[in-house]
Amino acid sequence: MSDTHSNTAAYVRDTMIPQKAPPTGQVGAVRWLTENLFSGPVNTILTLLGVAAVYFLFVHLGPWFQNSIWNANSLAECREILDGASGACWGVIKDRWHQLLFGFYPQYTDPAIISALTGVDLATAKGWGDASVEAEKGFGVVFRYWRPSLTFILMVAALVPVLFDAIPRKALWFSAAFPFLAFWLLWGGSIWFPVFAMMGFAVGYIAFIALQRISSLAATVGAVLAPVIWWFFLAEPIGDAVASAIPISLVPIQSHDFGGFMISIIIGVTGIALSLPIGILLALGRQSDMPLVKWICVGFIEFIRGVPLITLLFTASLLLNYFLPPGTNFDIVLRVIIMVTLFAAAYMAEVIRGGFAALPRGQYEAADALGLDYWKSQRLILLPQVLKISIPGIVNTFIGLFKDTTLVVFIGILDPIGLSSAIRADSNWNGIFMELYAFIALCFFIFCFGMSRYSQYLEGKLKTDHH
């Protein structure tokens, strides 16, 4: 113990200094400006250049936005209204937005039902500007494309419990069933096809539980084999029998009718949902002690990362035809989804490997020392932390994947970019570029920015080091 309080201390403070306000010039806007924008000659020059760039953009784009034309049925009509001035012709979006969203997906066009649903009587409508037509062109689209629209709404409902854990966990069952429901709604056909496909997973689960008593190896093999047997040998005859007894079906629709943001979302969301688990397995495989597993994973990752996505897409659209037995009808959208997923999974695997590398050795050791086996320590200890560390990289890959779906235009799938050409092919809209691209860019931006914000929300929520 020291003797601070005894009489021998050389100095003792007897009053404490109260808090004072900082000197003026150190607070408020002036301080912020001098510190951030004009702190030195280089910074000042950059600030002025920045201001000039914003001014330049404003001067040139301002009038274009200000003179926006919404009510026009063709580019010529727009030009007439503008009378030589510069202005955006958004009429094309209004006229064709349903196509940008759904491509050439068949519309449901019973006028009686549509007008009953939307309250619009098209017979008495006069044209653009008429409220009833606006309504029909607007939310009437939801009814005319009710199958993809309903799928989209259900997709949002299925995503919410996945994204936010405040939703009761039971809702995840709906999320799990959604892919099958979406398949049926979009492609149509008998409902029993997706139902029996889904039952394959239940069959696998039952086989797993039943065989677990024998050995965990038997259970794993059973969990893989039973669904395969189900899908290839049992599902079809039983499914056909049930379908003829209880026929519930929707008009079948071919993949080549799909288009617009619908196809981007189908490919993007499926790719995102599948690339994460596959990426995790690849990353685990790459670290495996088993040389064969390791080499296969390394080879796969390095090969996929070494080729451009577009070559994989061409492979999907052209080359696969040579390898598949003639007459097989292997859906083009499915092929593209597989390629996009594999492509993203390879990148995902590397992102996740980085997360594993960042995890302290002690976490593996603590999990081992407690007697957790490989899969349990992965699932309960390592992966939750690895995924959390890797969120920025994972979301980066997701965003990249979603934007890369525009590449499918090169193999003849009408994504939004492809549709913009299709719309221009109509003589009414021949020569319109900027407005279509601006709209497409805005939609992509909304999706990607949404993902980015969600990842930030998640990172904040998962922070556990201080409160």
Next chain:
Amino acid sequence: MSEAMADRKLDRSHMQVSDEVAIQISNMNKWYGTFHVLRDIDLTVNRGERIVIAGPSGSGKSTLIRCINRLEEHQQGQIIVDGTELTSDLKNIDKVRSEVGMVFQHFNLFPHLTILENLTLAPIWVRKTPKKEAEEVAMHYLNKVKIPEQAHKYPGMLSGGQQQRVAIARSLCMKPRIMLFDEPTSALDPEMIKEVLDTMIELAEEGMTMLCVTHEMGFAQAVANRVIFMDQGQIVEQNNPHDFFNNPQSERTKLFLSQILGH
């Protein structure tokens, strides 16, 4: 002797060493690549023994105790823990690991789980204890290490000493028969060392079989029934603490003691 021990009178009523063998290591050798890190280790630990392992840095102390729960693999010789021989058989390894608790220098708590979840995880998933029962056991041990009020916090919000006590409680929740400590106080500030040592002393008083790698010579003198001195991968000297500190035999031990005790 460190100050931490001075105010504590040990209750020795349960600190009995039985004849039953808990760990039997015979003629064990280990290499890291070509580096011979453990050489001809022979060590028998009886149930109820409290062994302190000392030695200079790099002498293989950590490696030795990490071999006991197979965090490191030995290449020669035999390690039998509680009657189970450690081989590459995963079943044996899991069995030994669930019976041997380990406390690390850097705590190694799971940062994404609350304290309570850290404690209940292994009982629930390895021992298949029902969640409610596991939580009761966890709260019992949190009370024992004197931080029940932290149960719902995350490890990152606790002080180092508290984290280490949680780590000890986490091991205890598995009801281990043997506890391994690898420098449990080396990463702690001096004022937190005492609280962790107190917890370890209580454990010793209950008769737990303990192997501790530590530089706390006060703890060794007060609690250990045997001190093992290692150098260059070998056991150089072992003795009861009184003779070890007051009458060391080998030159290496003398040199080490003079350095660590500062005379």
